[in-house]
Amino acid sequence: MASIKYFCLKHRKPIVLTALLASTTAILWPSGDSNSYREVKLPLTTQATIEESVAEPVETVQDKQIEQIDYTIEANDTLGSIFAKLQLPQATMYKLLDADVEFVQLDNLKPGQQLLFVREGENQLVTRMQVVIDSIHTLEFNRDGDEYTGEMLSHVTNVVERQVDGVINNSLYQSASRAGLSPAEIETISRLFEDKINFARDLRAGDTFQMLFDDIYVGDTHTGRSTLKAVVFVNRGKQLAAFLHDDGQYYDETGQSLNRAFLSRPIPHKFRISSHFNPRRLHPITKRISPHNGTDFATPTGTRAKAISDGVVTRIGNHHAAGIHMTIQHNETYSTRYLHLSKVLVKKGQKVGIGDVVALTGNTGRSTGSHLHFELHVNNKPVNFMTYSLPKGKQLDPSQMVAFQKLVNQYLAKLESDDDSQLVAKSQGTPDQA
Template identity: 30%
Template sequence: MFKKLKIKELKYLTFVFALLIIGCNSDKKNPVKRSVEDIKAEPIVKNYDFVYNDFKVIEDTIHSGDTFGTLLQDYFLPDSMNVHQLTEKVKDSFNLRGIKAGKPFIVFLDKKNPKNLKAFVYVKDKINYTVIDLRDSVVVQNKQKPTSIRKRTIAAEIEGSLSETLDKAGASASLAPKLAGVYAYSIDFFKIQKGDKFAVTLYEKFIEDSIYVGIEKVESTYFQHKGKDYFAFPYKKEKDKGESYYDENGKALKSMFLKAPLDFFRISSRFSARRFHPVQGRWKAHNGTDYAAPHGTPIKTTAAGVVERTGYTAGNGNYVKVRHNSTYSTQYLHMSKILVKKGQYVSQGQTIGKVGSTGLATGPHVCYRFWKNGVQVDPFRQNLPNAEPMEEGERKKYLEYIKPYKKELDSILKVKFNQ
């Protein structure tokens, strides 16, 4: 092939090859220098008040059987300290028995000597954590991540289920059970239908303004079900320990009495004028309702009131009697443990004792007795009232208190639903 090339062409190719060789050698002698900007800096990672870049960091999870001692047994502690000595130093500030399987922990080690422990962090939840800092001296700090609270109002028309509608509105799924709890005595949430409407003003908590934690508080709510309007505002009456929900007129949304003194139960014997007593072996009236449940199950007072009597009798075993007002009283029998005292005020749903089988009982249960005007009656056959109405003075305070919240909801309903 080269024989066919002309002399000029051969000279030209020789010149090009020479330039390429010179260029390559030139690059080796004078390499291109990279600027500082071309070198990507290692990103700074900071969490739990530690700069991760300064340590060798091990992140792990507590496993069943782990203890504070076993978690640290492979590391060197400062000042020739052993794990037992460290445990003694931190036990007053750090609940060592509170370490739970499934919770995260972080170990910070010396970068040059990665067996040397510098700090230990136990993460209790999204917000709370404990730091055991060993860098200078042993310092234990129970800390919280910085949080912020944001207020917002969600308004929507039911399209499918409440949960689906909330999801489309960008709300947390945890809002559904909260709303169901607010309206538990007013609306059957299994029967809500397309076209029902709601609005809720709530406060939500975030970690460092970005990580969603949950609902802090529901400020006010509105629900329209089958064309009927239901407003709800949380309010704490002067004598109450906690808040309850009331409508726009100050009427309580919940009933005065819970349906049962237990959360999970089986009715083993109903109120009856004639029942065969399993212990006494004879027919007699049974002026109560028996709820069978495992030993130690919490017993709740079905309505707010004052503990009228506590004690023990051969038939009733350990018992508590609560006076709710001049008309109604309730009594709870066969307790394994009494948790209240005579004269104590109790709120609705407060735990007053534990299920047992004291007195005349063949097994663990609570016998629930109900008085109306001094006579024992069957609560299932009574038209029981809503919660005690507000006194007129407190009602005026309440109506003044909810004015801005009601005005805010009305404004949102007007914009969203033109009503």
Template identity: 35%
Template sequence: MLRIFKLVHLLPTVHKVILAILLSISLIIILLPSEEAQASRQTPSSQLETNTLYSVPLAFRTPEPPKEITVKPKAVTQAIESVPPEVLQPKLQKGKLFKVRSGDTLARLFKRSGLTSREVYEITQLSLAKKNLLKILPGENIEIFKDSENRFAKLSYIIDPVTTLVISKQGDNYQQRLDKKQVETRTKFATTEIKTNFWNAGVDAGLTPNQIMQLAGIFTWDVDFALDIREGDSFALIFEQKYADGDFLENGNILAAEFINQGDRYTAVRYSNGQYYSETGRSMKKAFIRSPVDFTRVSSNFNPRRLHPVTGRVRPHNGVDYVAPVGTPIKATGRGKVIASSYSKYNGNYVFIKHNDTYTTKYLHLKKRKVRKGQSIKQGQIIGTLGATGRVTGAHLHYEFIVNGVHRNPRTVKLPKADSINRKQKADFLKISKVLMAQLEHNKQLHIAGSPLSSEPVSN
């Protein structure tokens, strides 16, 4: 009997449940008394009469084979189906979180969790596992669940803040899926007045470094952020923020912005093509950007009668000298073709770009040149790095802007007008612009009044 109990104990949980159900049914059938037995108990021997047919008690009857008890399969099936699923399936243990270390693979991770190489192999044959789990990186987390019999049950791996890969095992089969959080896009308003410089003002407004640079990039064709900014200038903007299941994910695009610089008002609205236009539909991009380098200061402005710092003679300074650390990237201010890329005693390393029959730009004293003569250049492309080559007293970039053969002040020259938005898209754009600029103005008034700022969800 002891051996039988040991054998039953070794059976899987599911078999144990089924065996218990069958034993219960059998016991119920055996213990229920038959009608004949009931009758024998109710007939006293003292009242027996002759020539009368009585039911003979079981002890005085000739034994007969017992009737076969049939349990219908349907009854067993119904009994099994009535058992809760958590009883039939091995119970999950609490998941354990594993942090990926340098040099870790999925096999090493599974080994640390006490799983087999066979389980690793079976999981890596799944398409989503091949795509995501074969390139796990240090610092990432994988949560592994086992069942009550210490076998693999489930795996959870966060691919990104929105998507989680879940692999589970039911019996001998694996299931895989991607759980995605619901992403909601909201709008947020920010504004401030500049007190010291543009960067500090952006920080005071609660903007991230990336947003500050993005805002500067939008207005870079109209505002020189190193030289034109004044105390009292201001800006306001509406931008996107993305949330996943209510949790903040990241900042999105700037949808609309306004910049007040020395009394001049500039506006920008983002259209569905990803480009920015003024509120009336004129492109923010122009043929030229104001500055070819991110500089710290200007050491010498455009001056036709400047005293040369080396020779001491009066000699026109036909450009602007921008001071910045050696190696600072130099950008082409407009699209064009390189007509010269060389070195001379006075200019050092230099690059000349012809943009069209009207405009030419020159870049002198470079440490390195990164373009060659005849090469086509895009606006903003890096053409070299700032240096101190040629006849100079210190590292800087000398930048010249030539219009129809005449040197003009790069900081004040009137740049070519930008193109307007496509005529077919203009009506749609103006509707969007009207709504966004009205929202921007409304939030500015609330800010001035000290009221709570509005924030609205927007469609993706």
């Protein structure tokens, strides 16, 4: 005979569900104000109804009621519809959106993502919320007084080196796909050599490619993330190569950058900076200490904002606090965010070039006036755009060439090796918090 204990919100006492027979279910229900229970037997067909009508299993710790709600996002779900479905307060949702302005994730939820809510106390306040962003990152919000604070948590990862060799038989895409490359990896290679080779016209059957990747794993599970470290392409007997340097840029064997330079600003220099990068800023509206992870440029609504380098638009959204916003991924290392826009002029997935006009500035979301909030992220972490030293897209200095040439020789030695044991796992601990 098995039993499951639930907590009855109405009687403030536990309920014991006990399976007595295969065809019946018995409930031991609180009797009056005493600690005794009376047994009520019901048909088995009523069991599902009972389980749905009784509150979620909770843990009582020093009379503190705790409830956990797990939810999988479905097609057409929005944060508002999820809160309504789970009967969670709309006021709580807006406070979470306020805390999310640093991450701008809650307006971009996708089917299949997992959410977790923890409610506590007699008033069932949401004290914690988690959003599983991907296989590495989980965004967590914790109640702090009447507000919420957020932080991005990261699983410990390890890196497995992978080599891919292939021969061109038809198109680059088909040949690289057959060799095991993902569409994103093929796109990276195409961008690196787009100024040196026309992949639609110049390829010949028999051309070869060799590539070296670092694949990111959590335990034994591939996260779907990889970093291209080296690629050697032989086209009509001519060798083209790209090697990832420690500054996040790709260079050929001579140290010449394959990445174009970055602009010094996304908007004209005549517009003043109204708010600087400040991780300890006092928010002008909420009056709370809240990180300001970008640089604000005071502009009239409709001012044209440019891409500061080549890249791909990876996100477009409309956030309660961030307003209309957009993210451009420039390479594996660098990405930029544009917030409080009046209009986005590009589409998600679109390739953009350095200097392309991508949006118009505005005053959407939580904003005290028309401006562009612009962020630079390096390895997914915000940095001060106005002081960070971005790569110039030129030749490496002679002082850098010794270390770079040593790195190139290491890559080439691995690519030229015929040893099948090249897949070597290397431990790489990442902090629990990003």
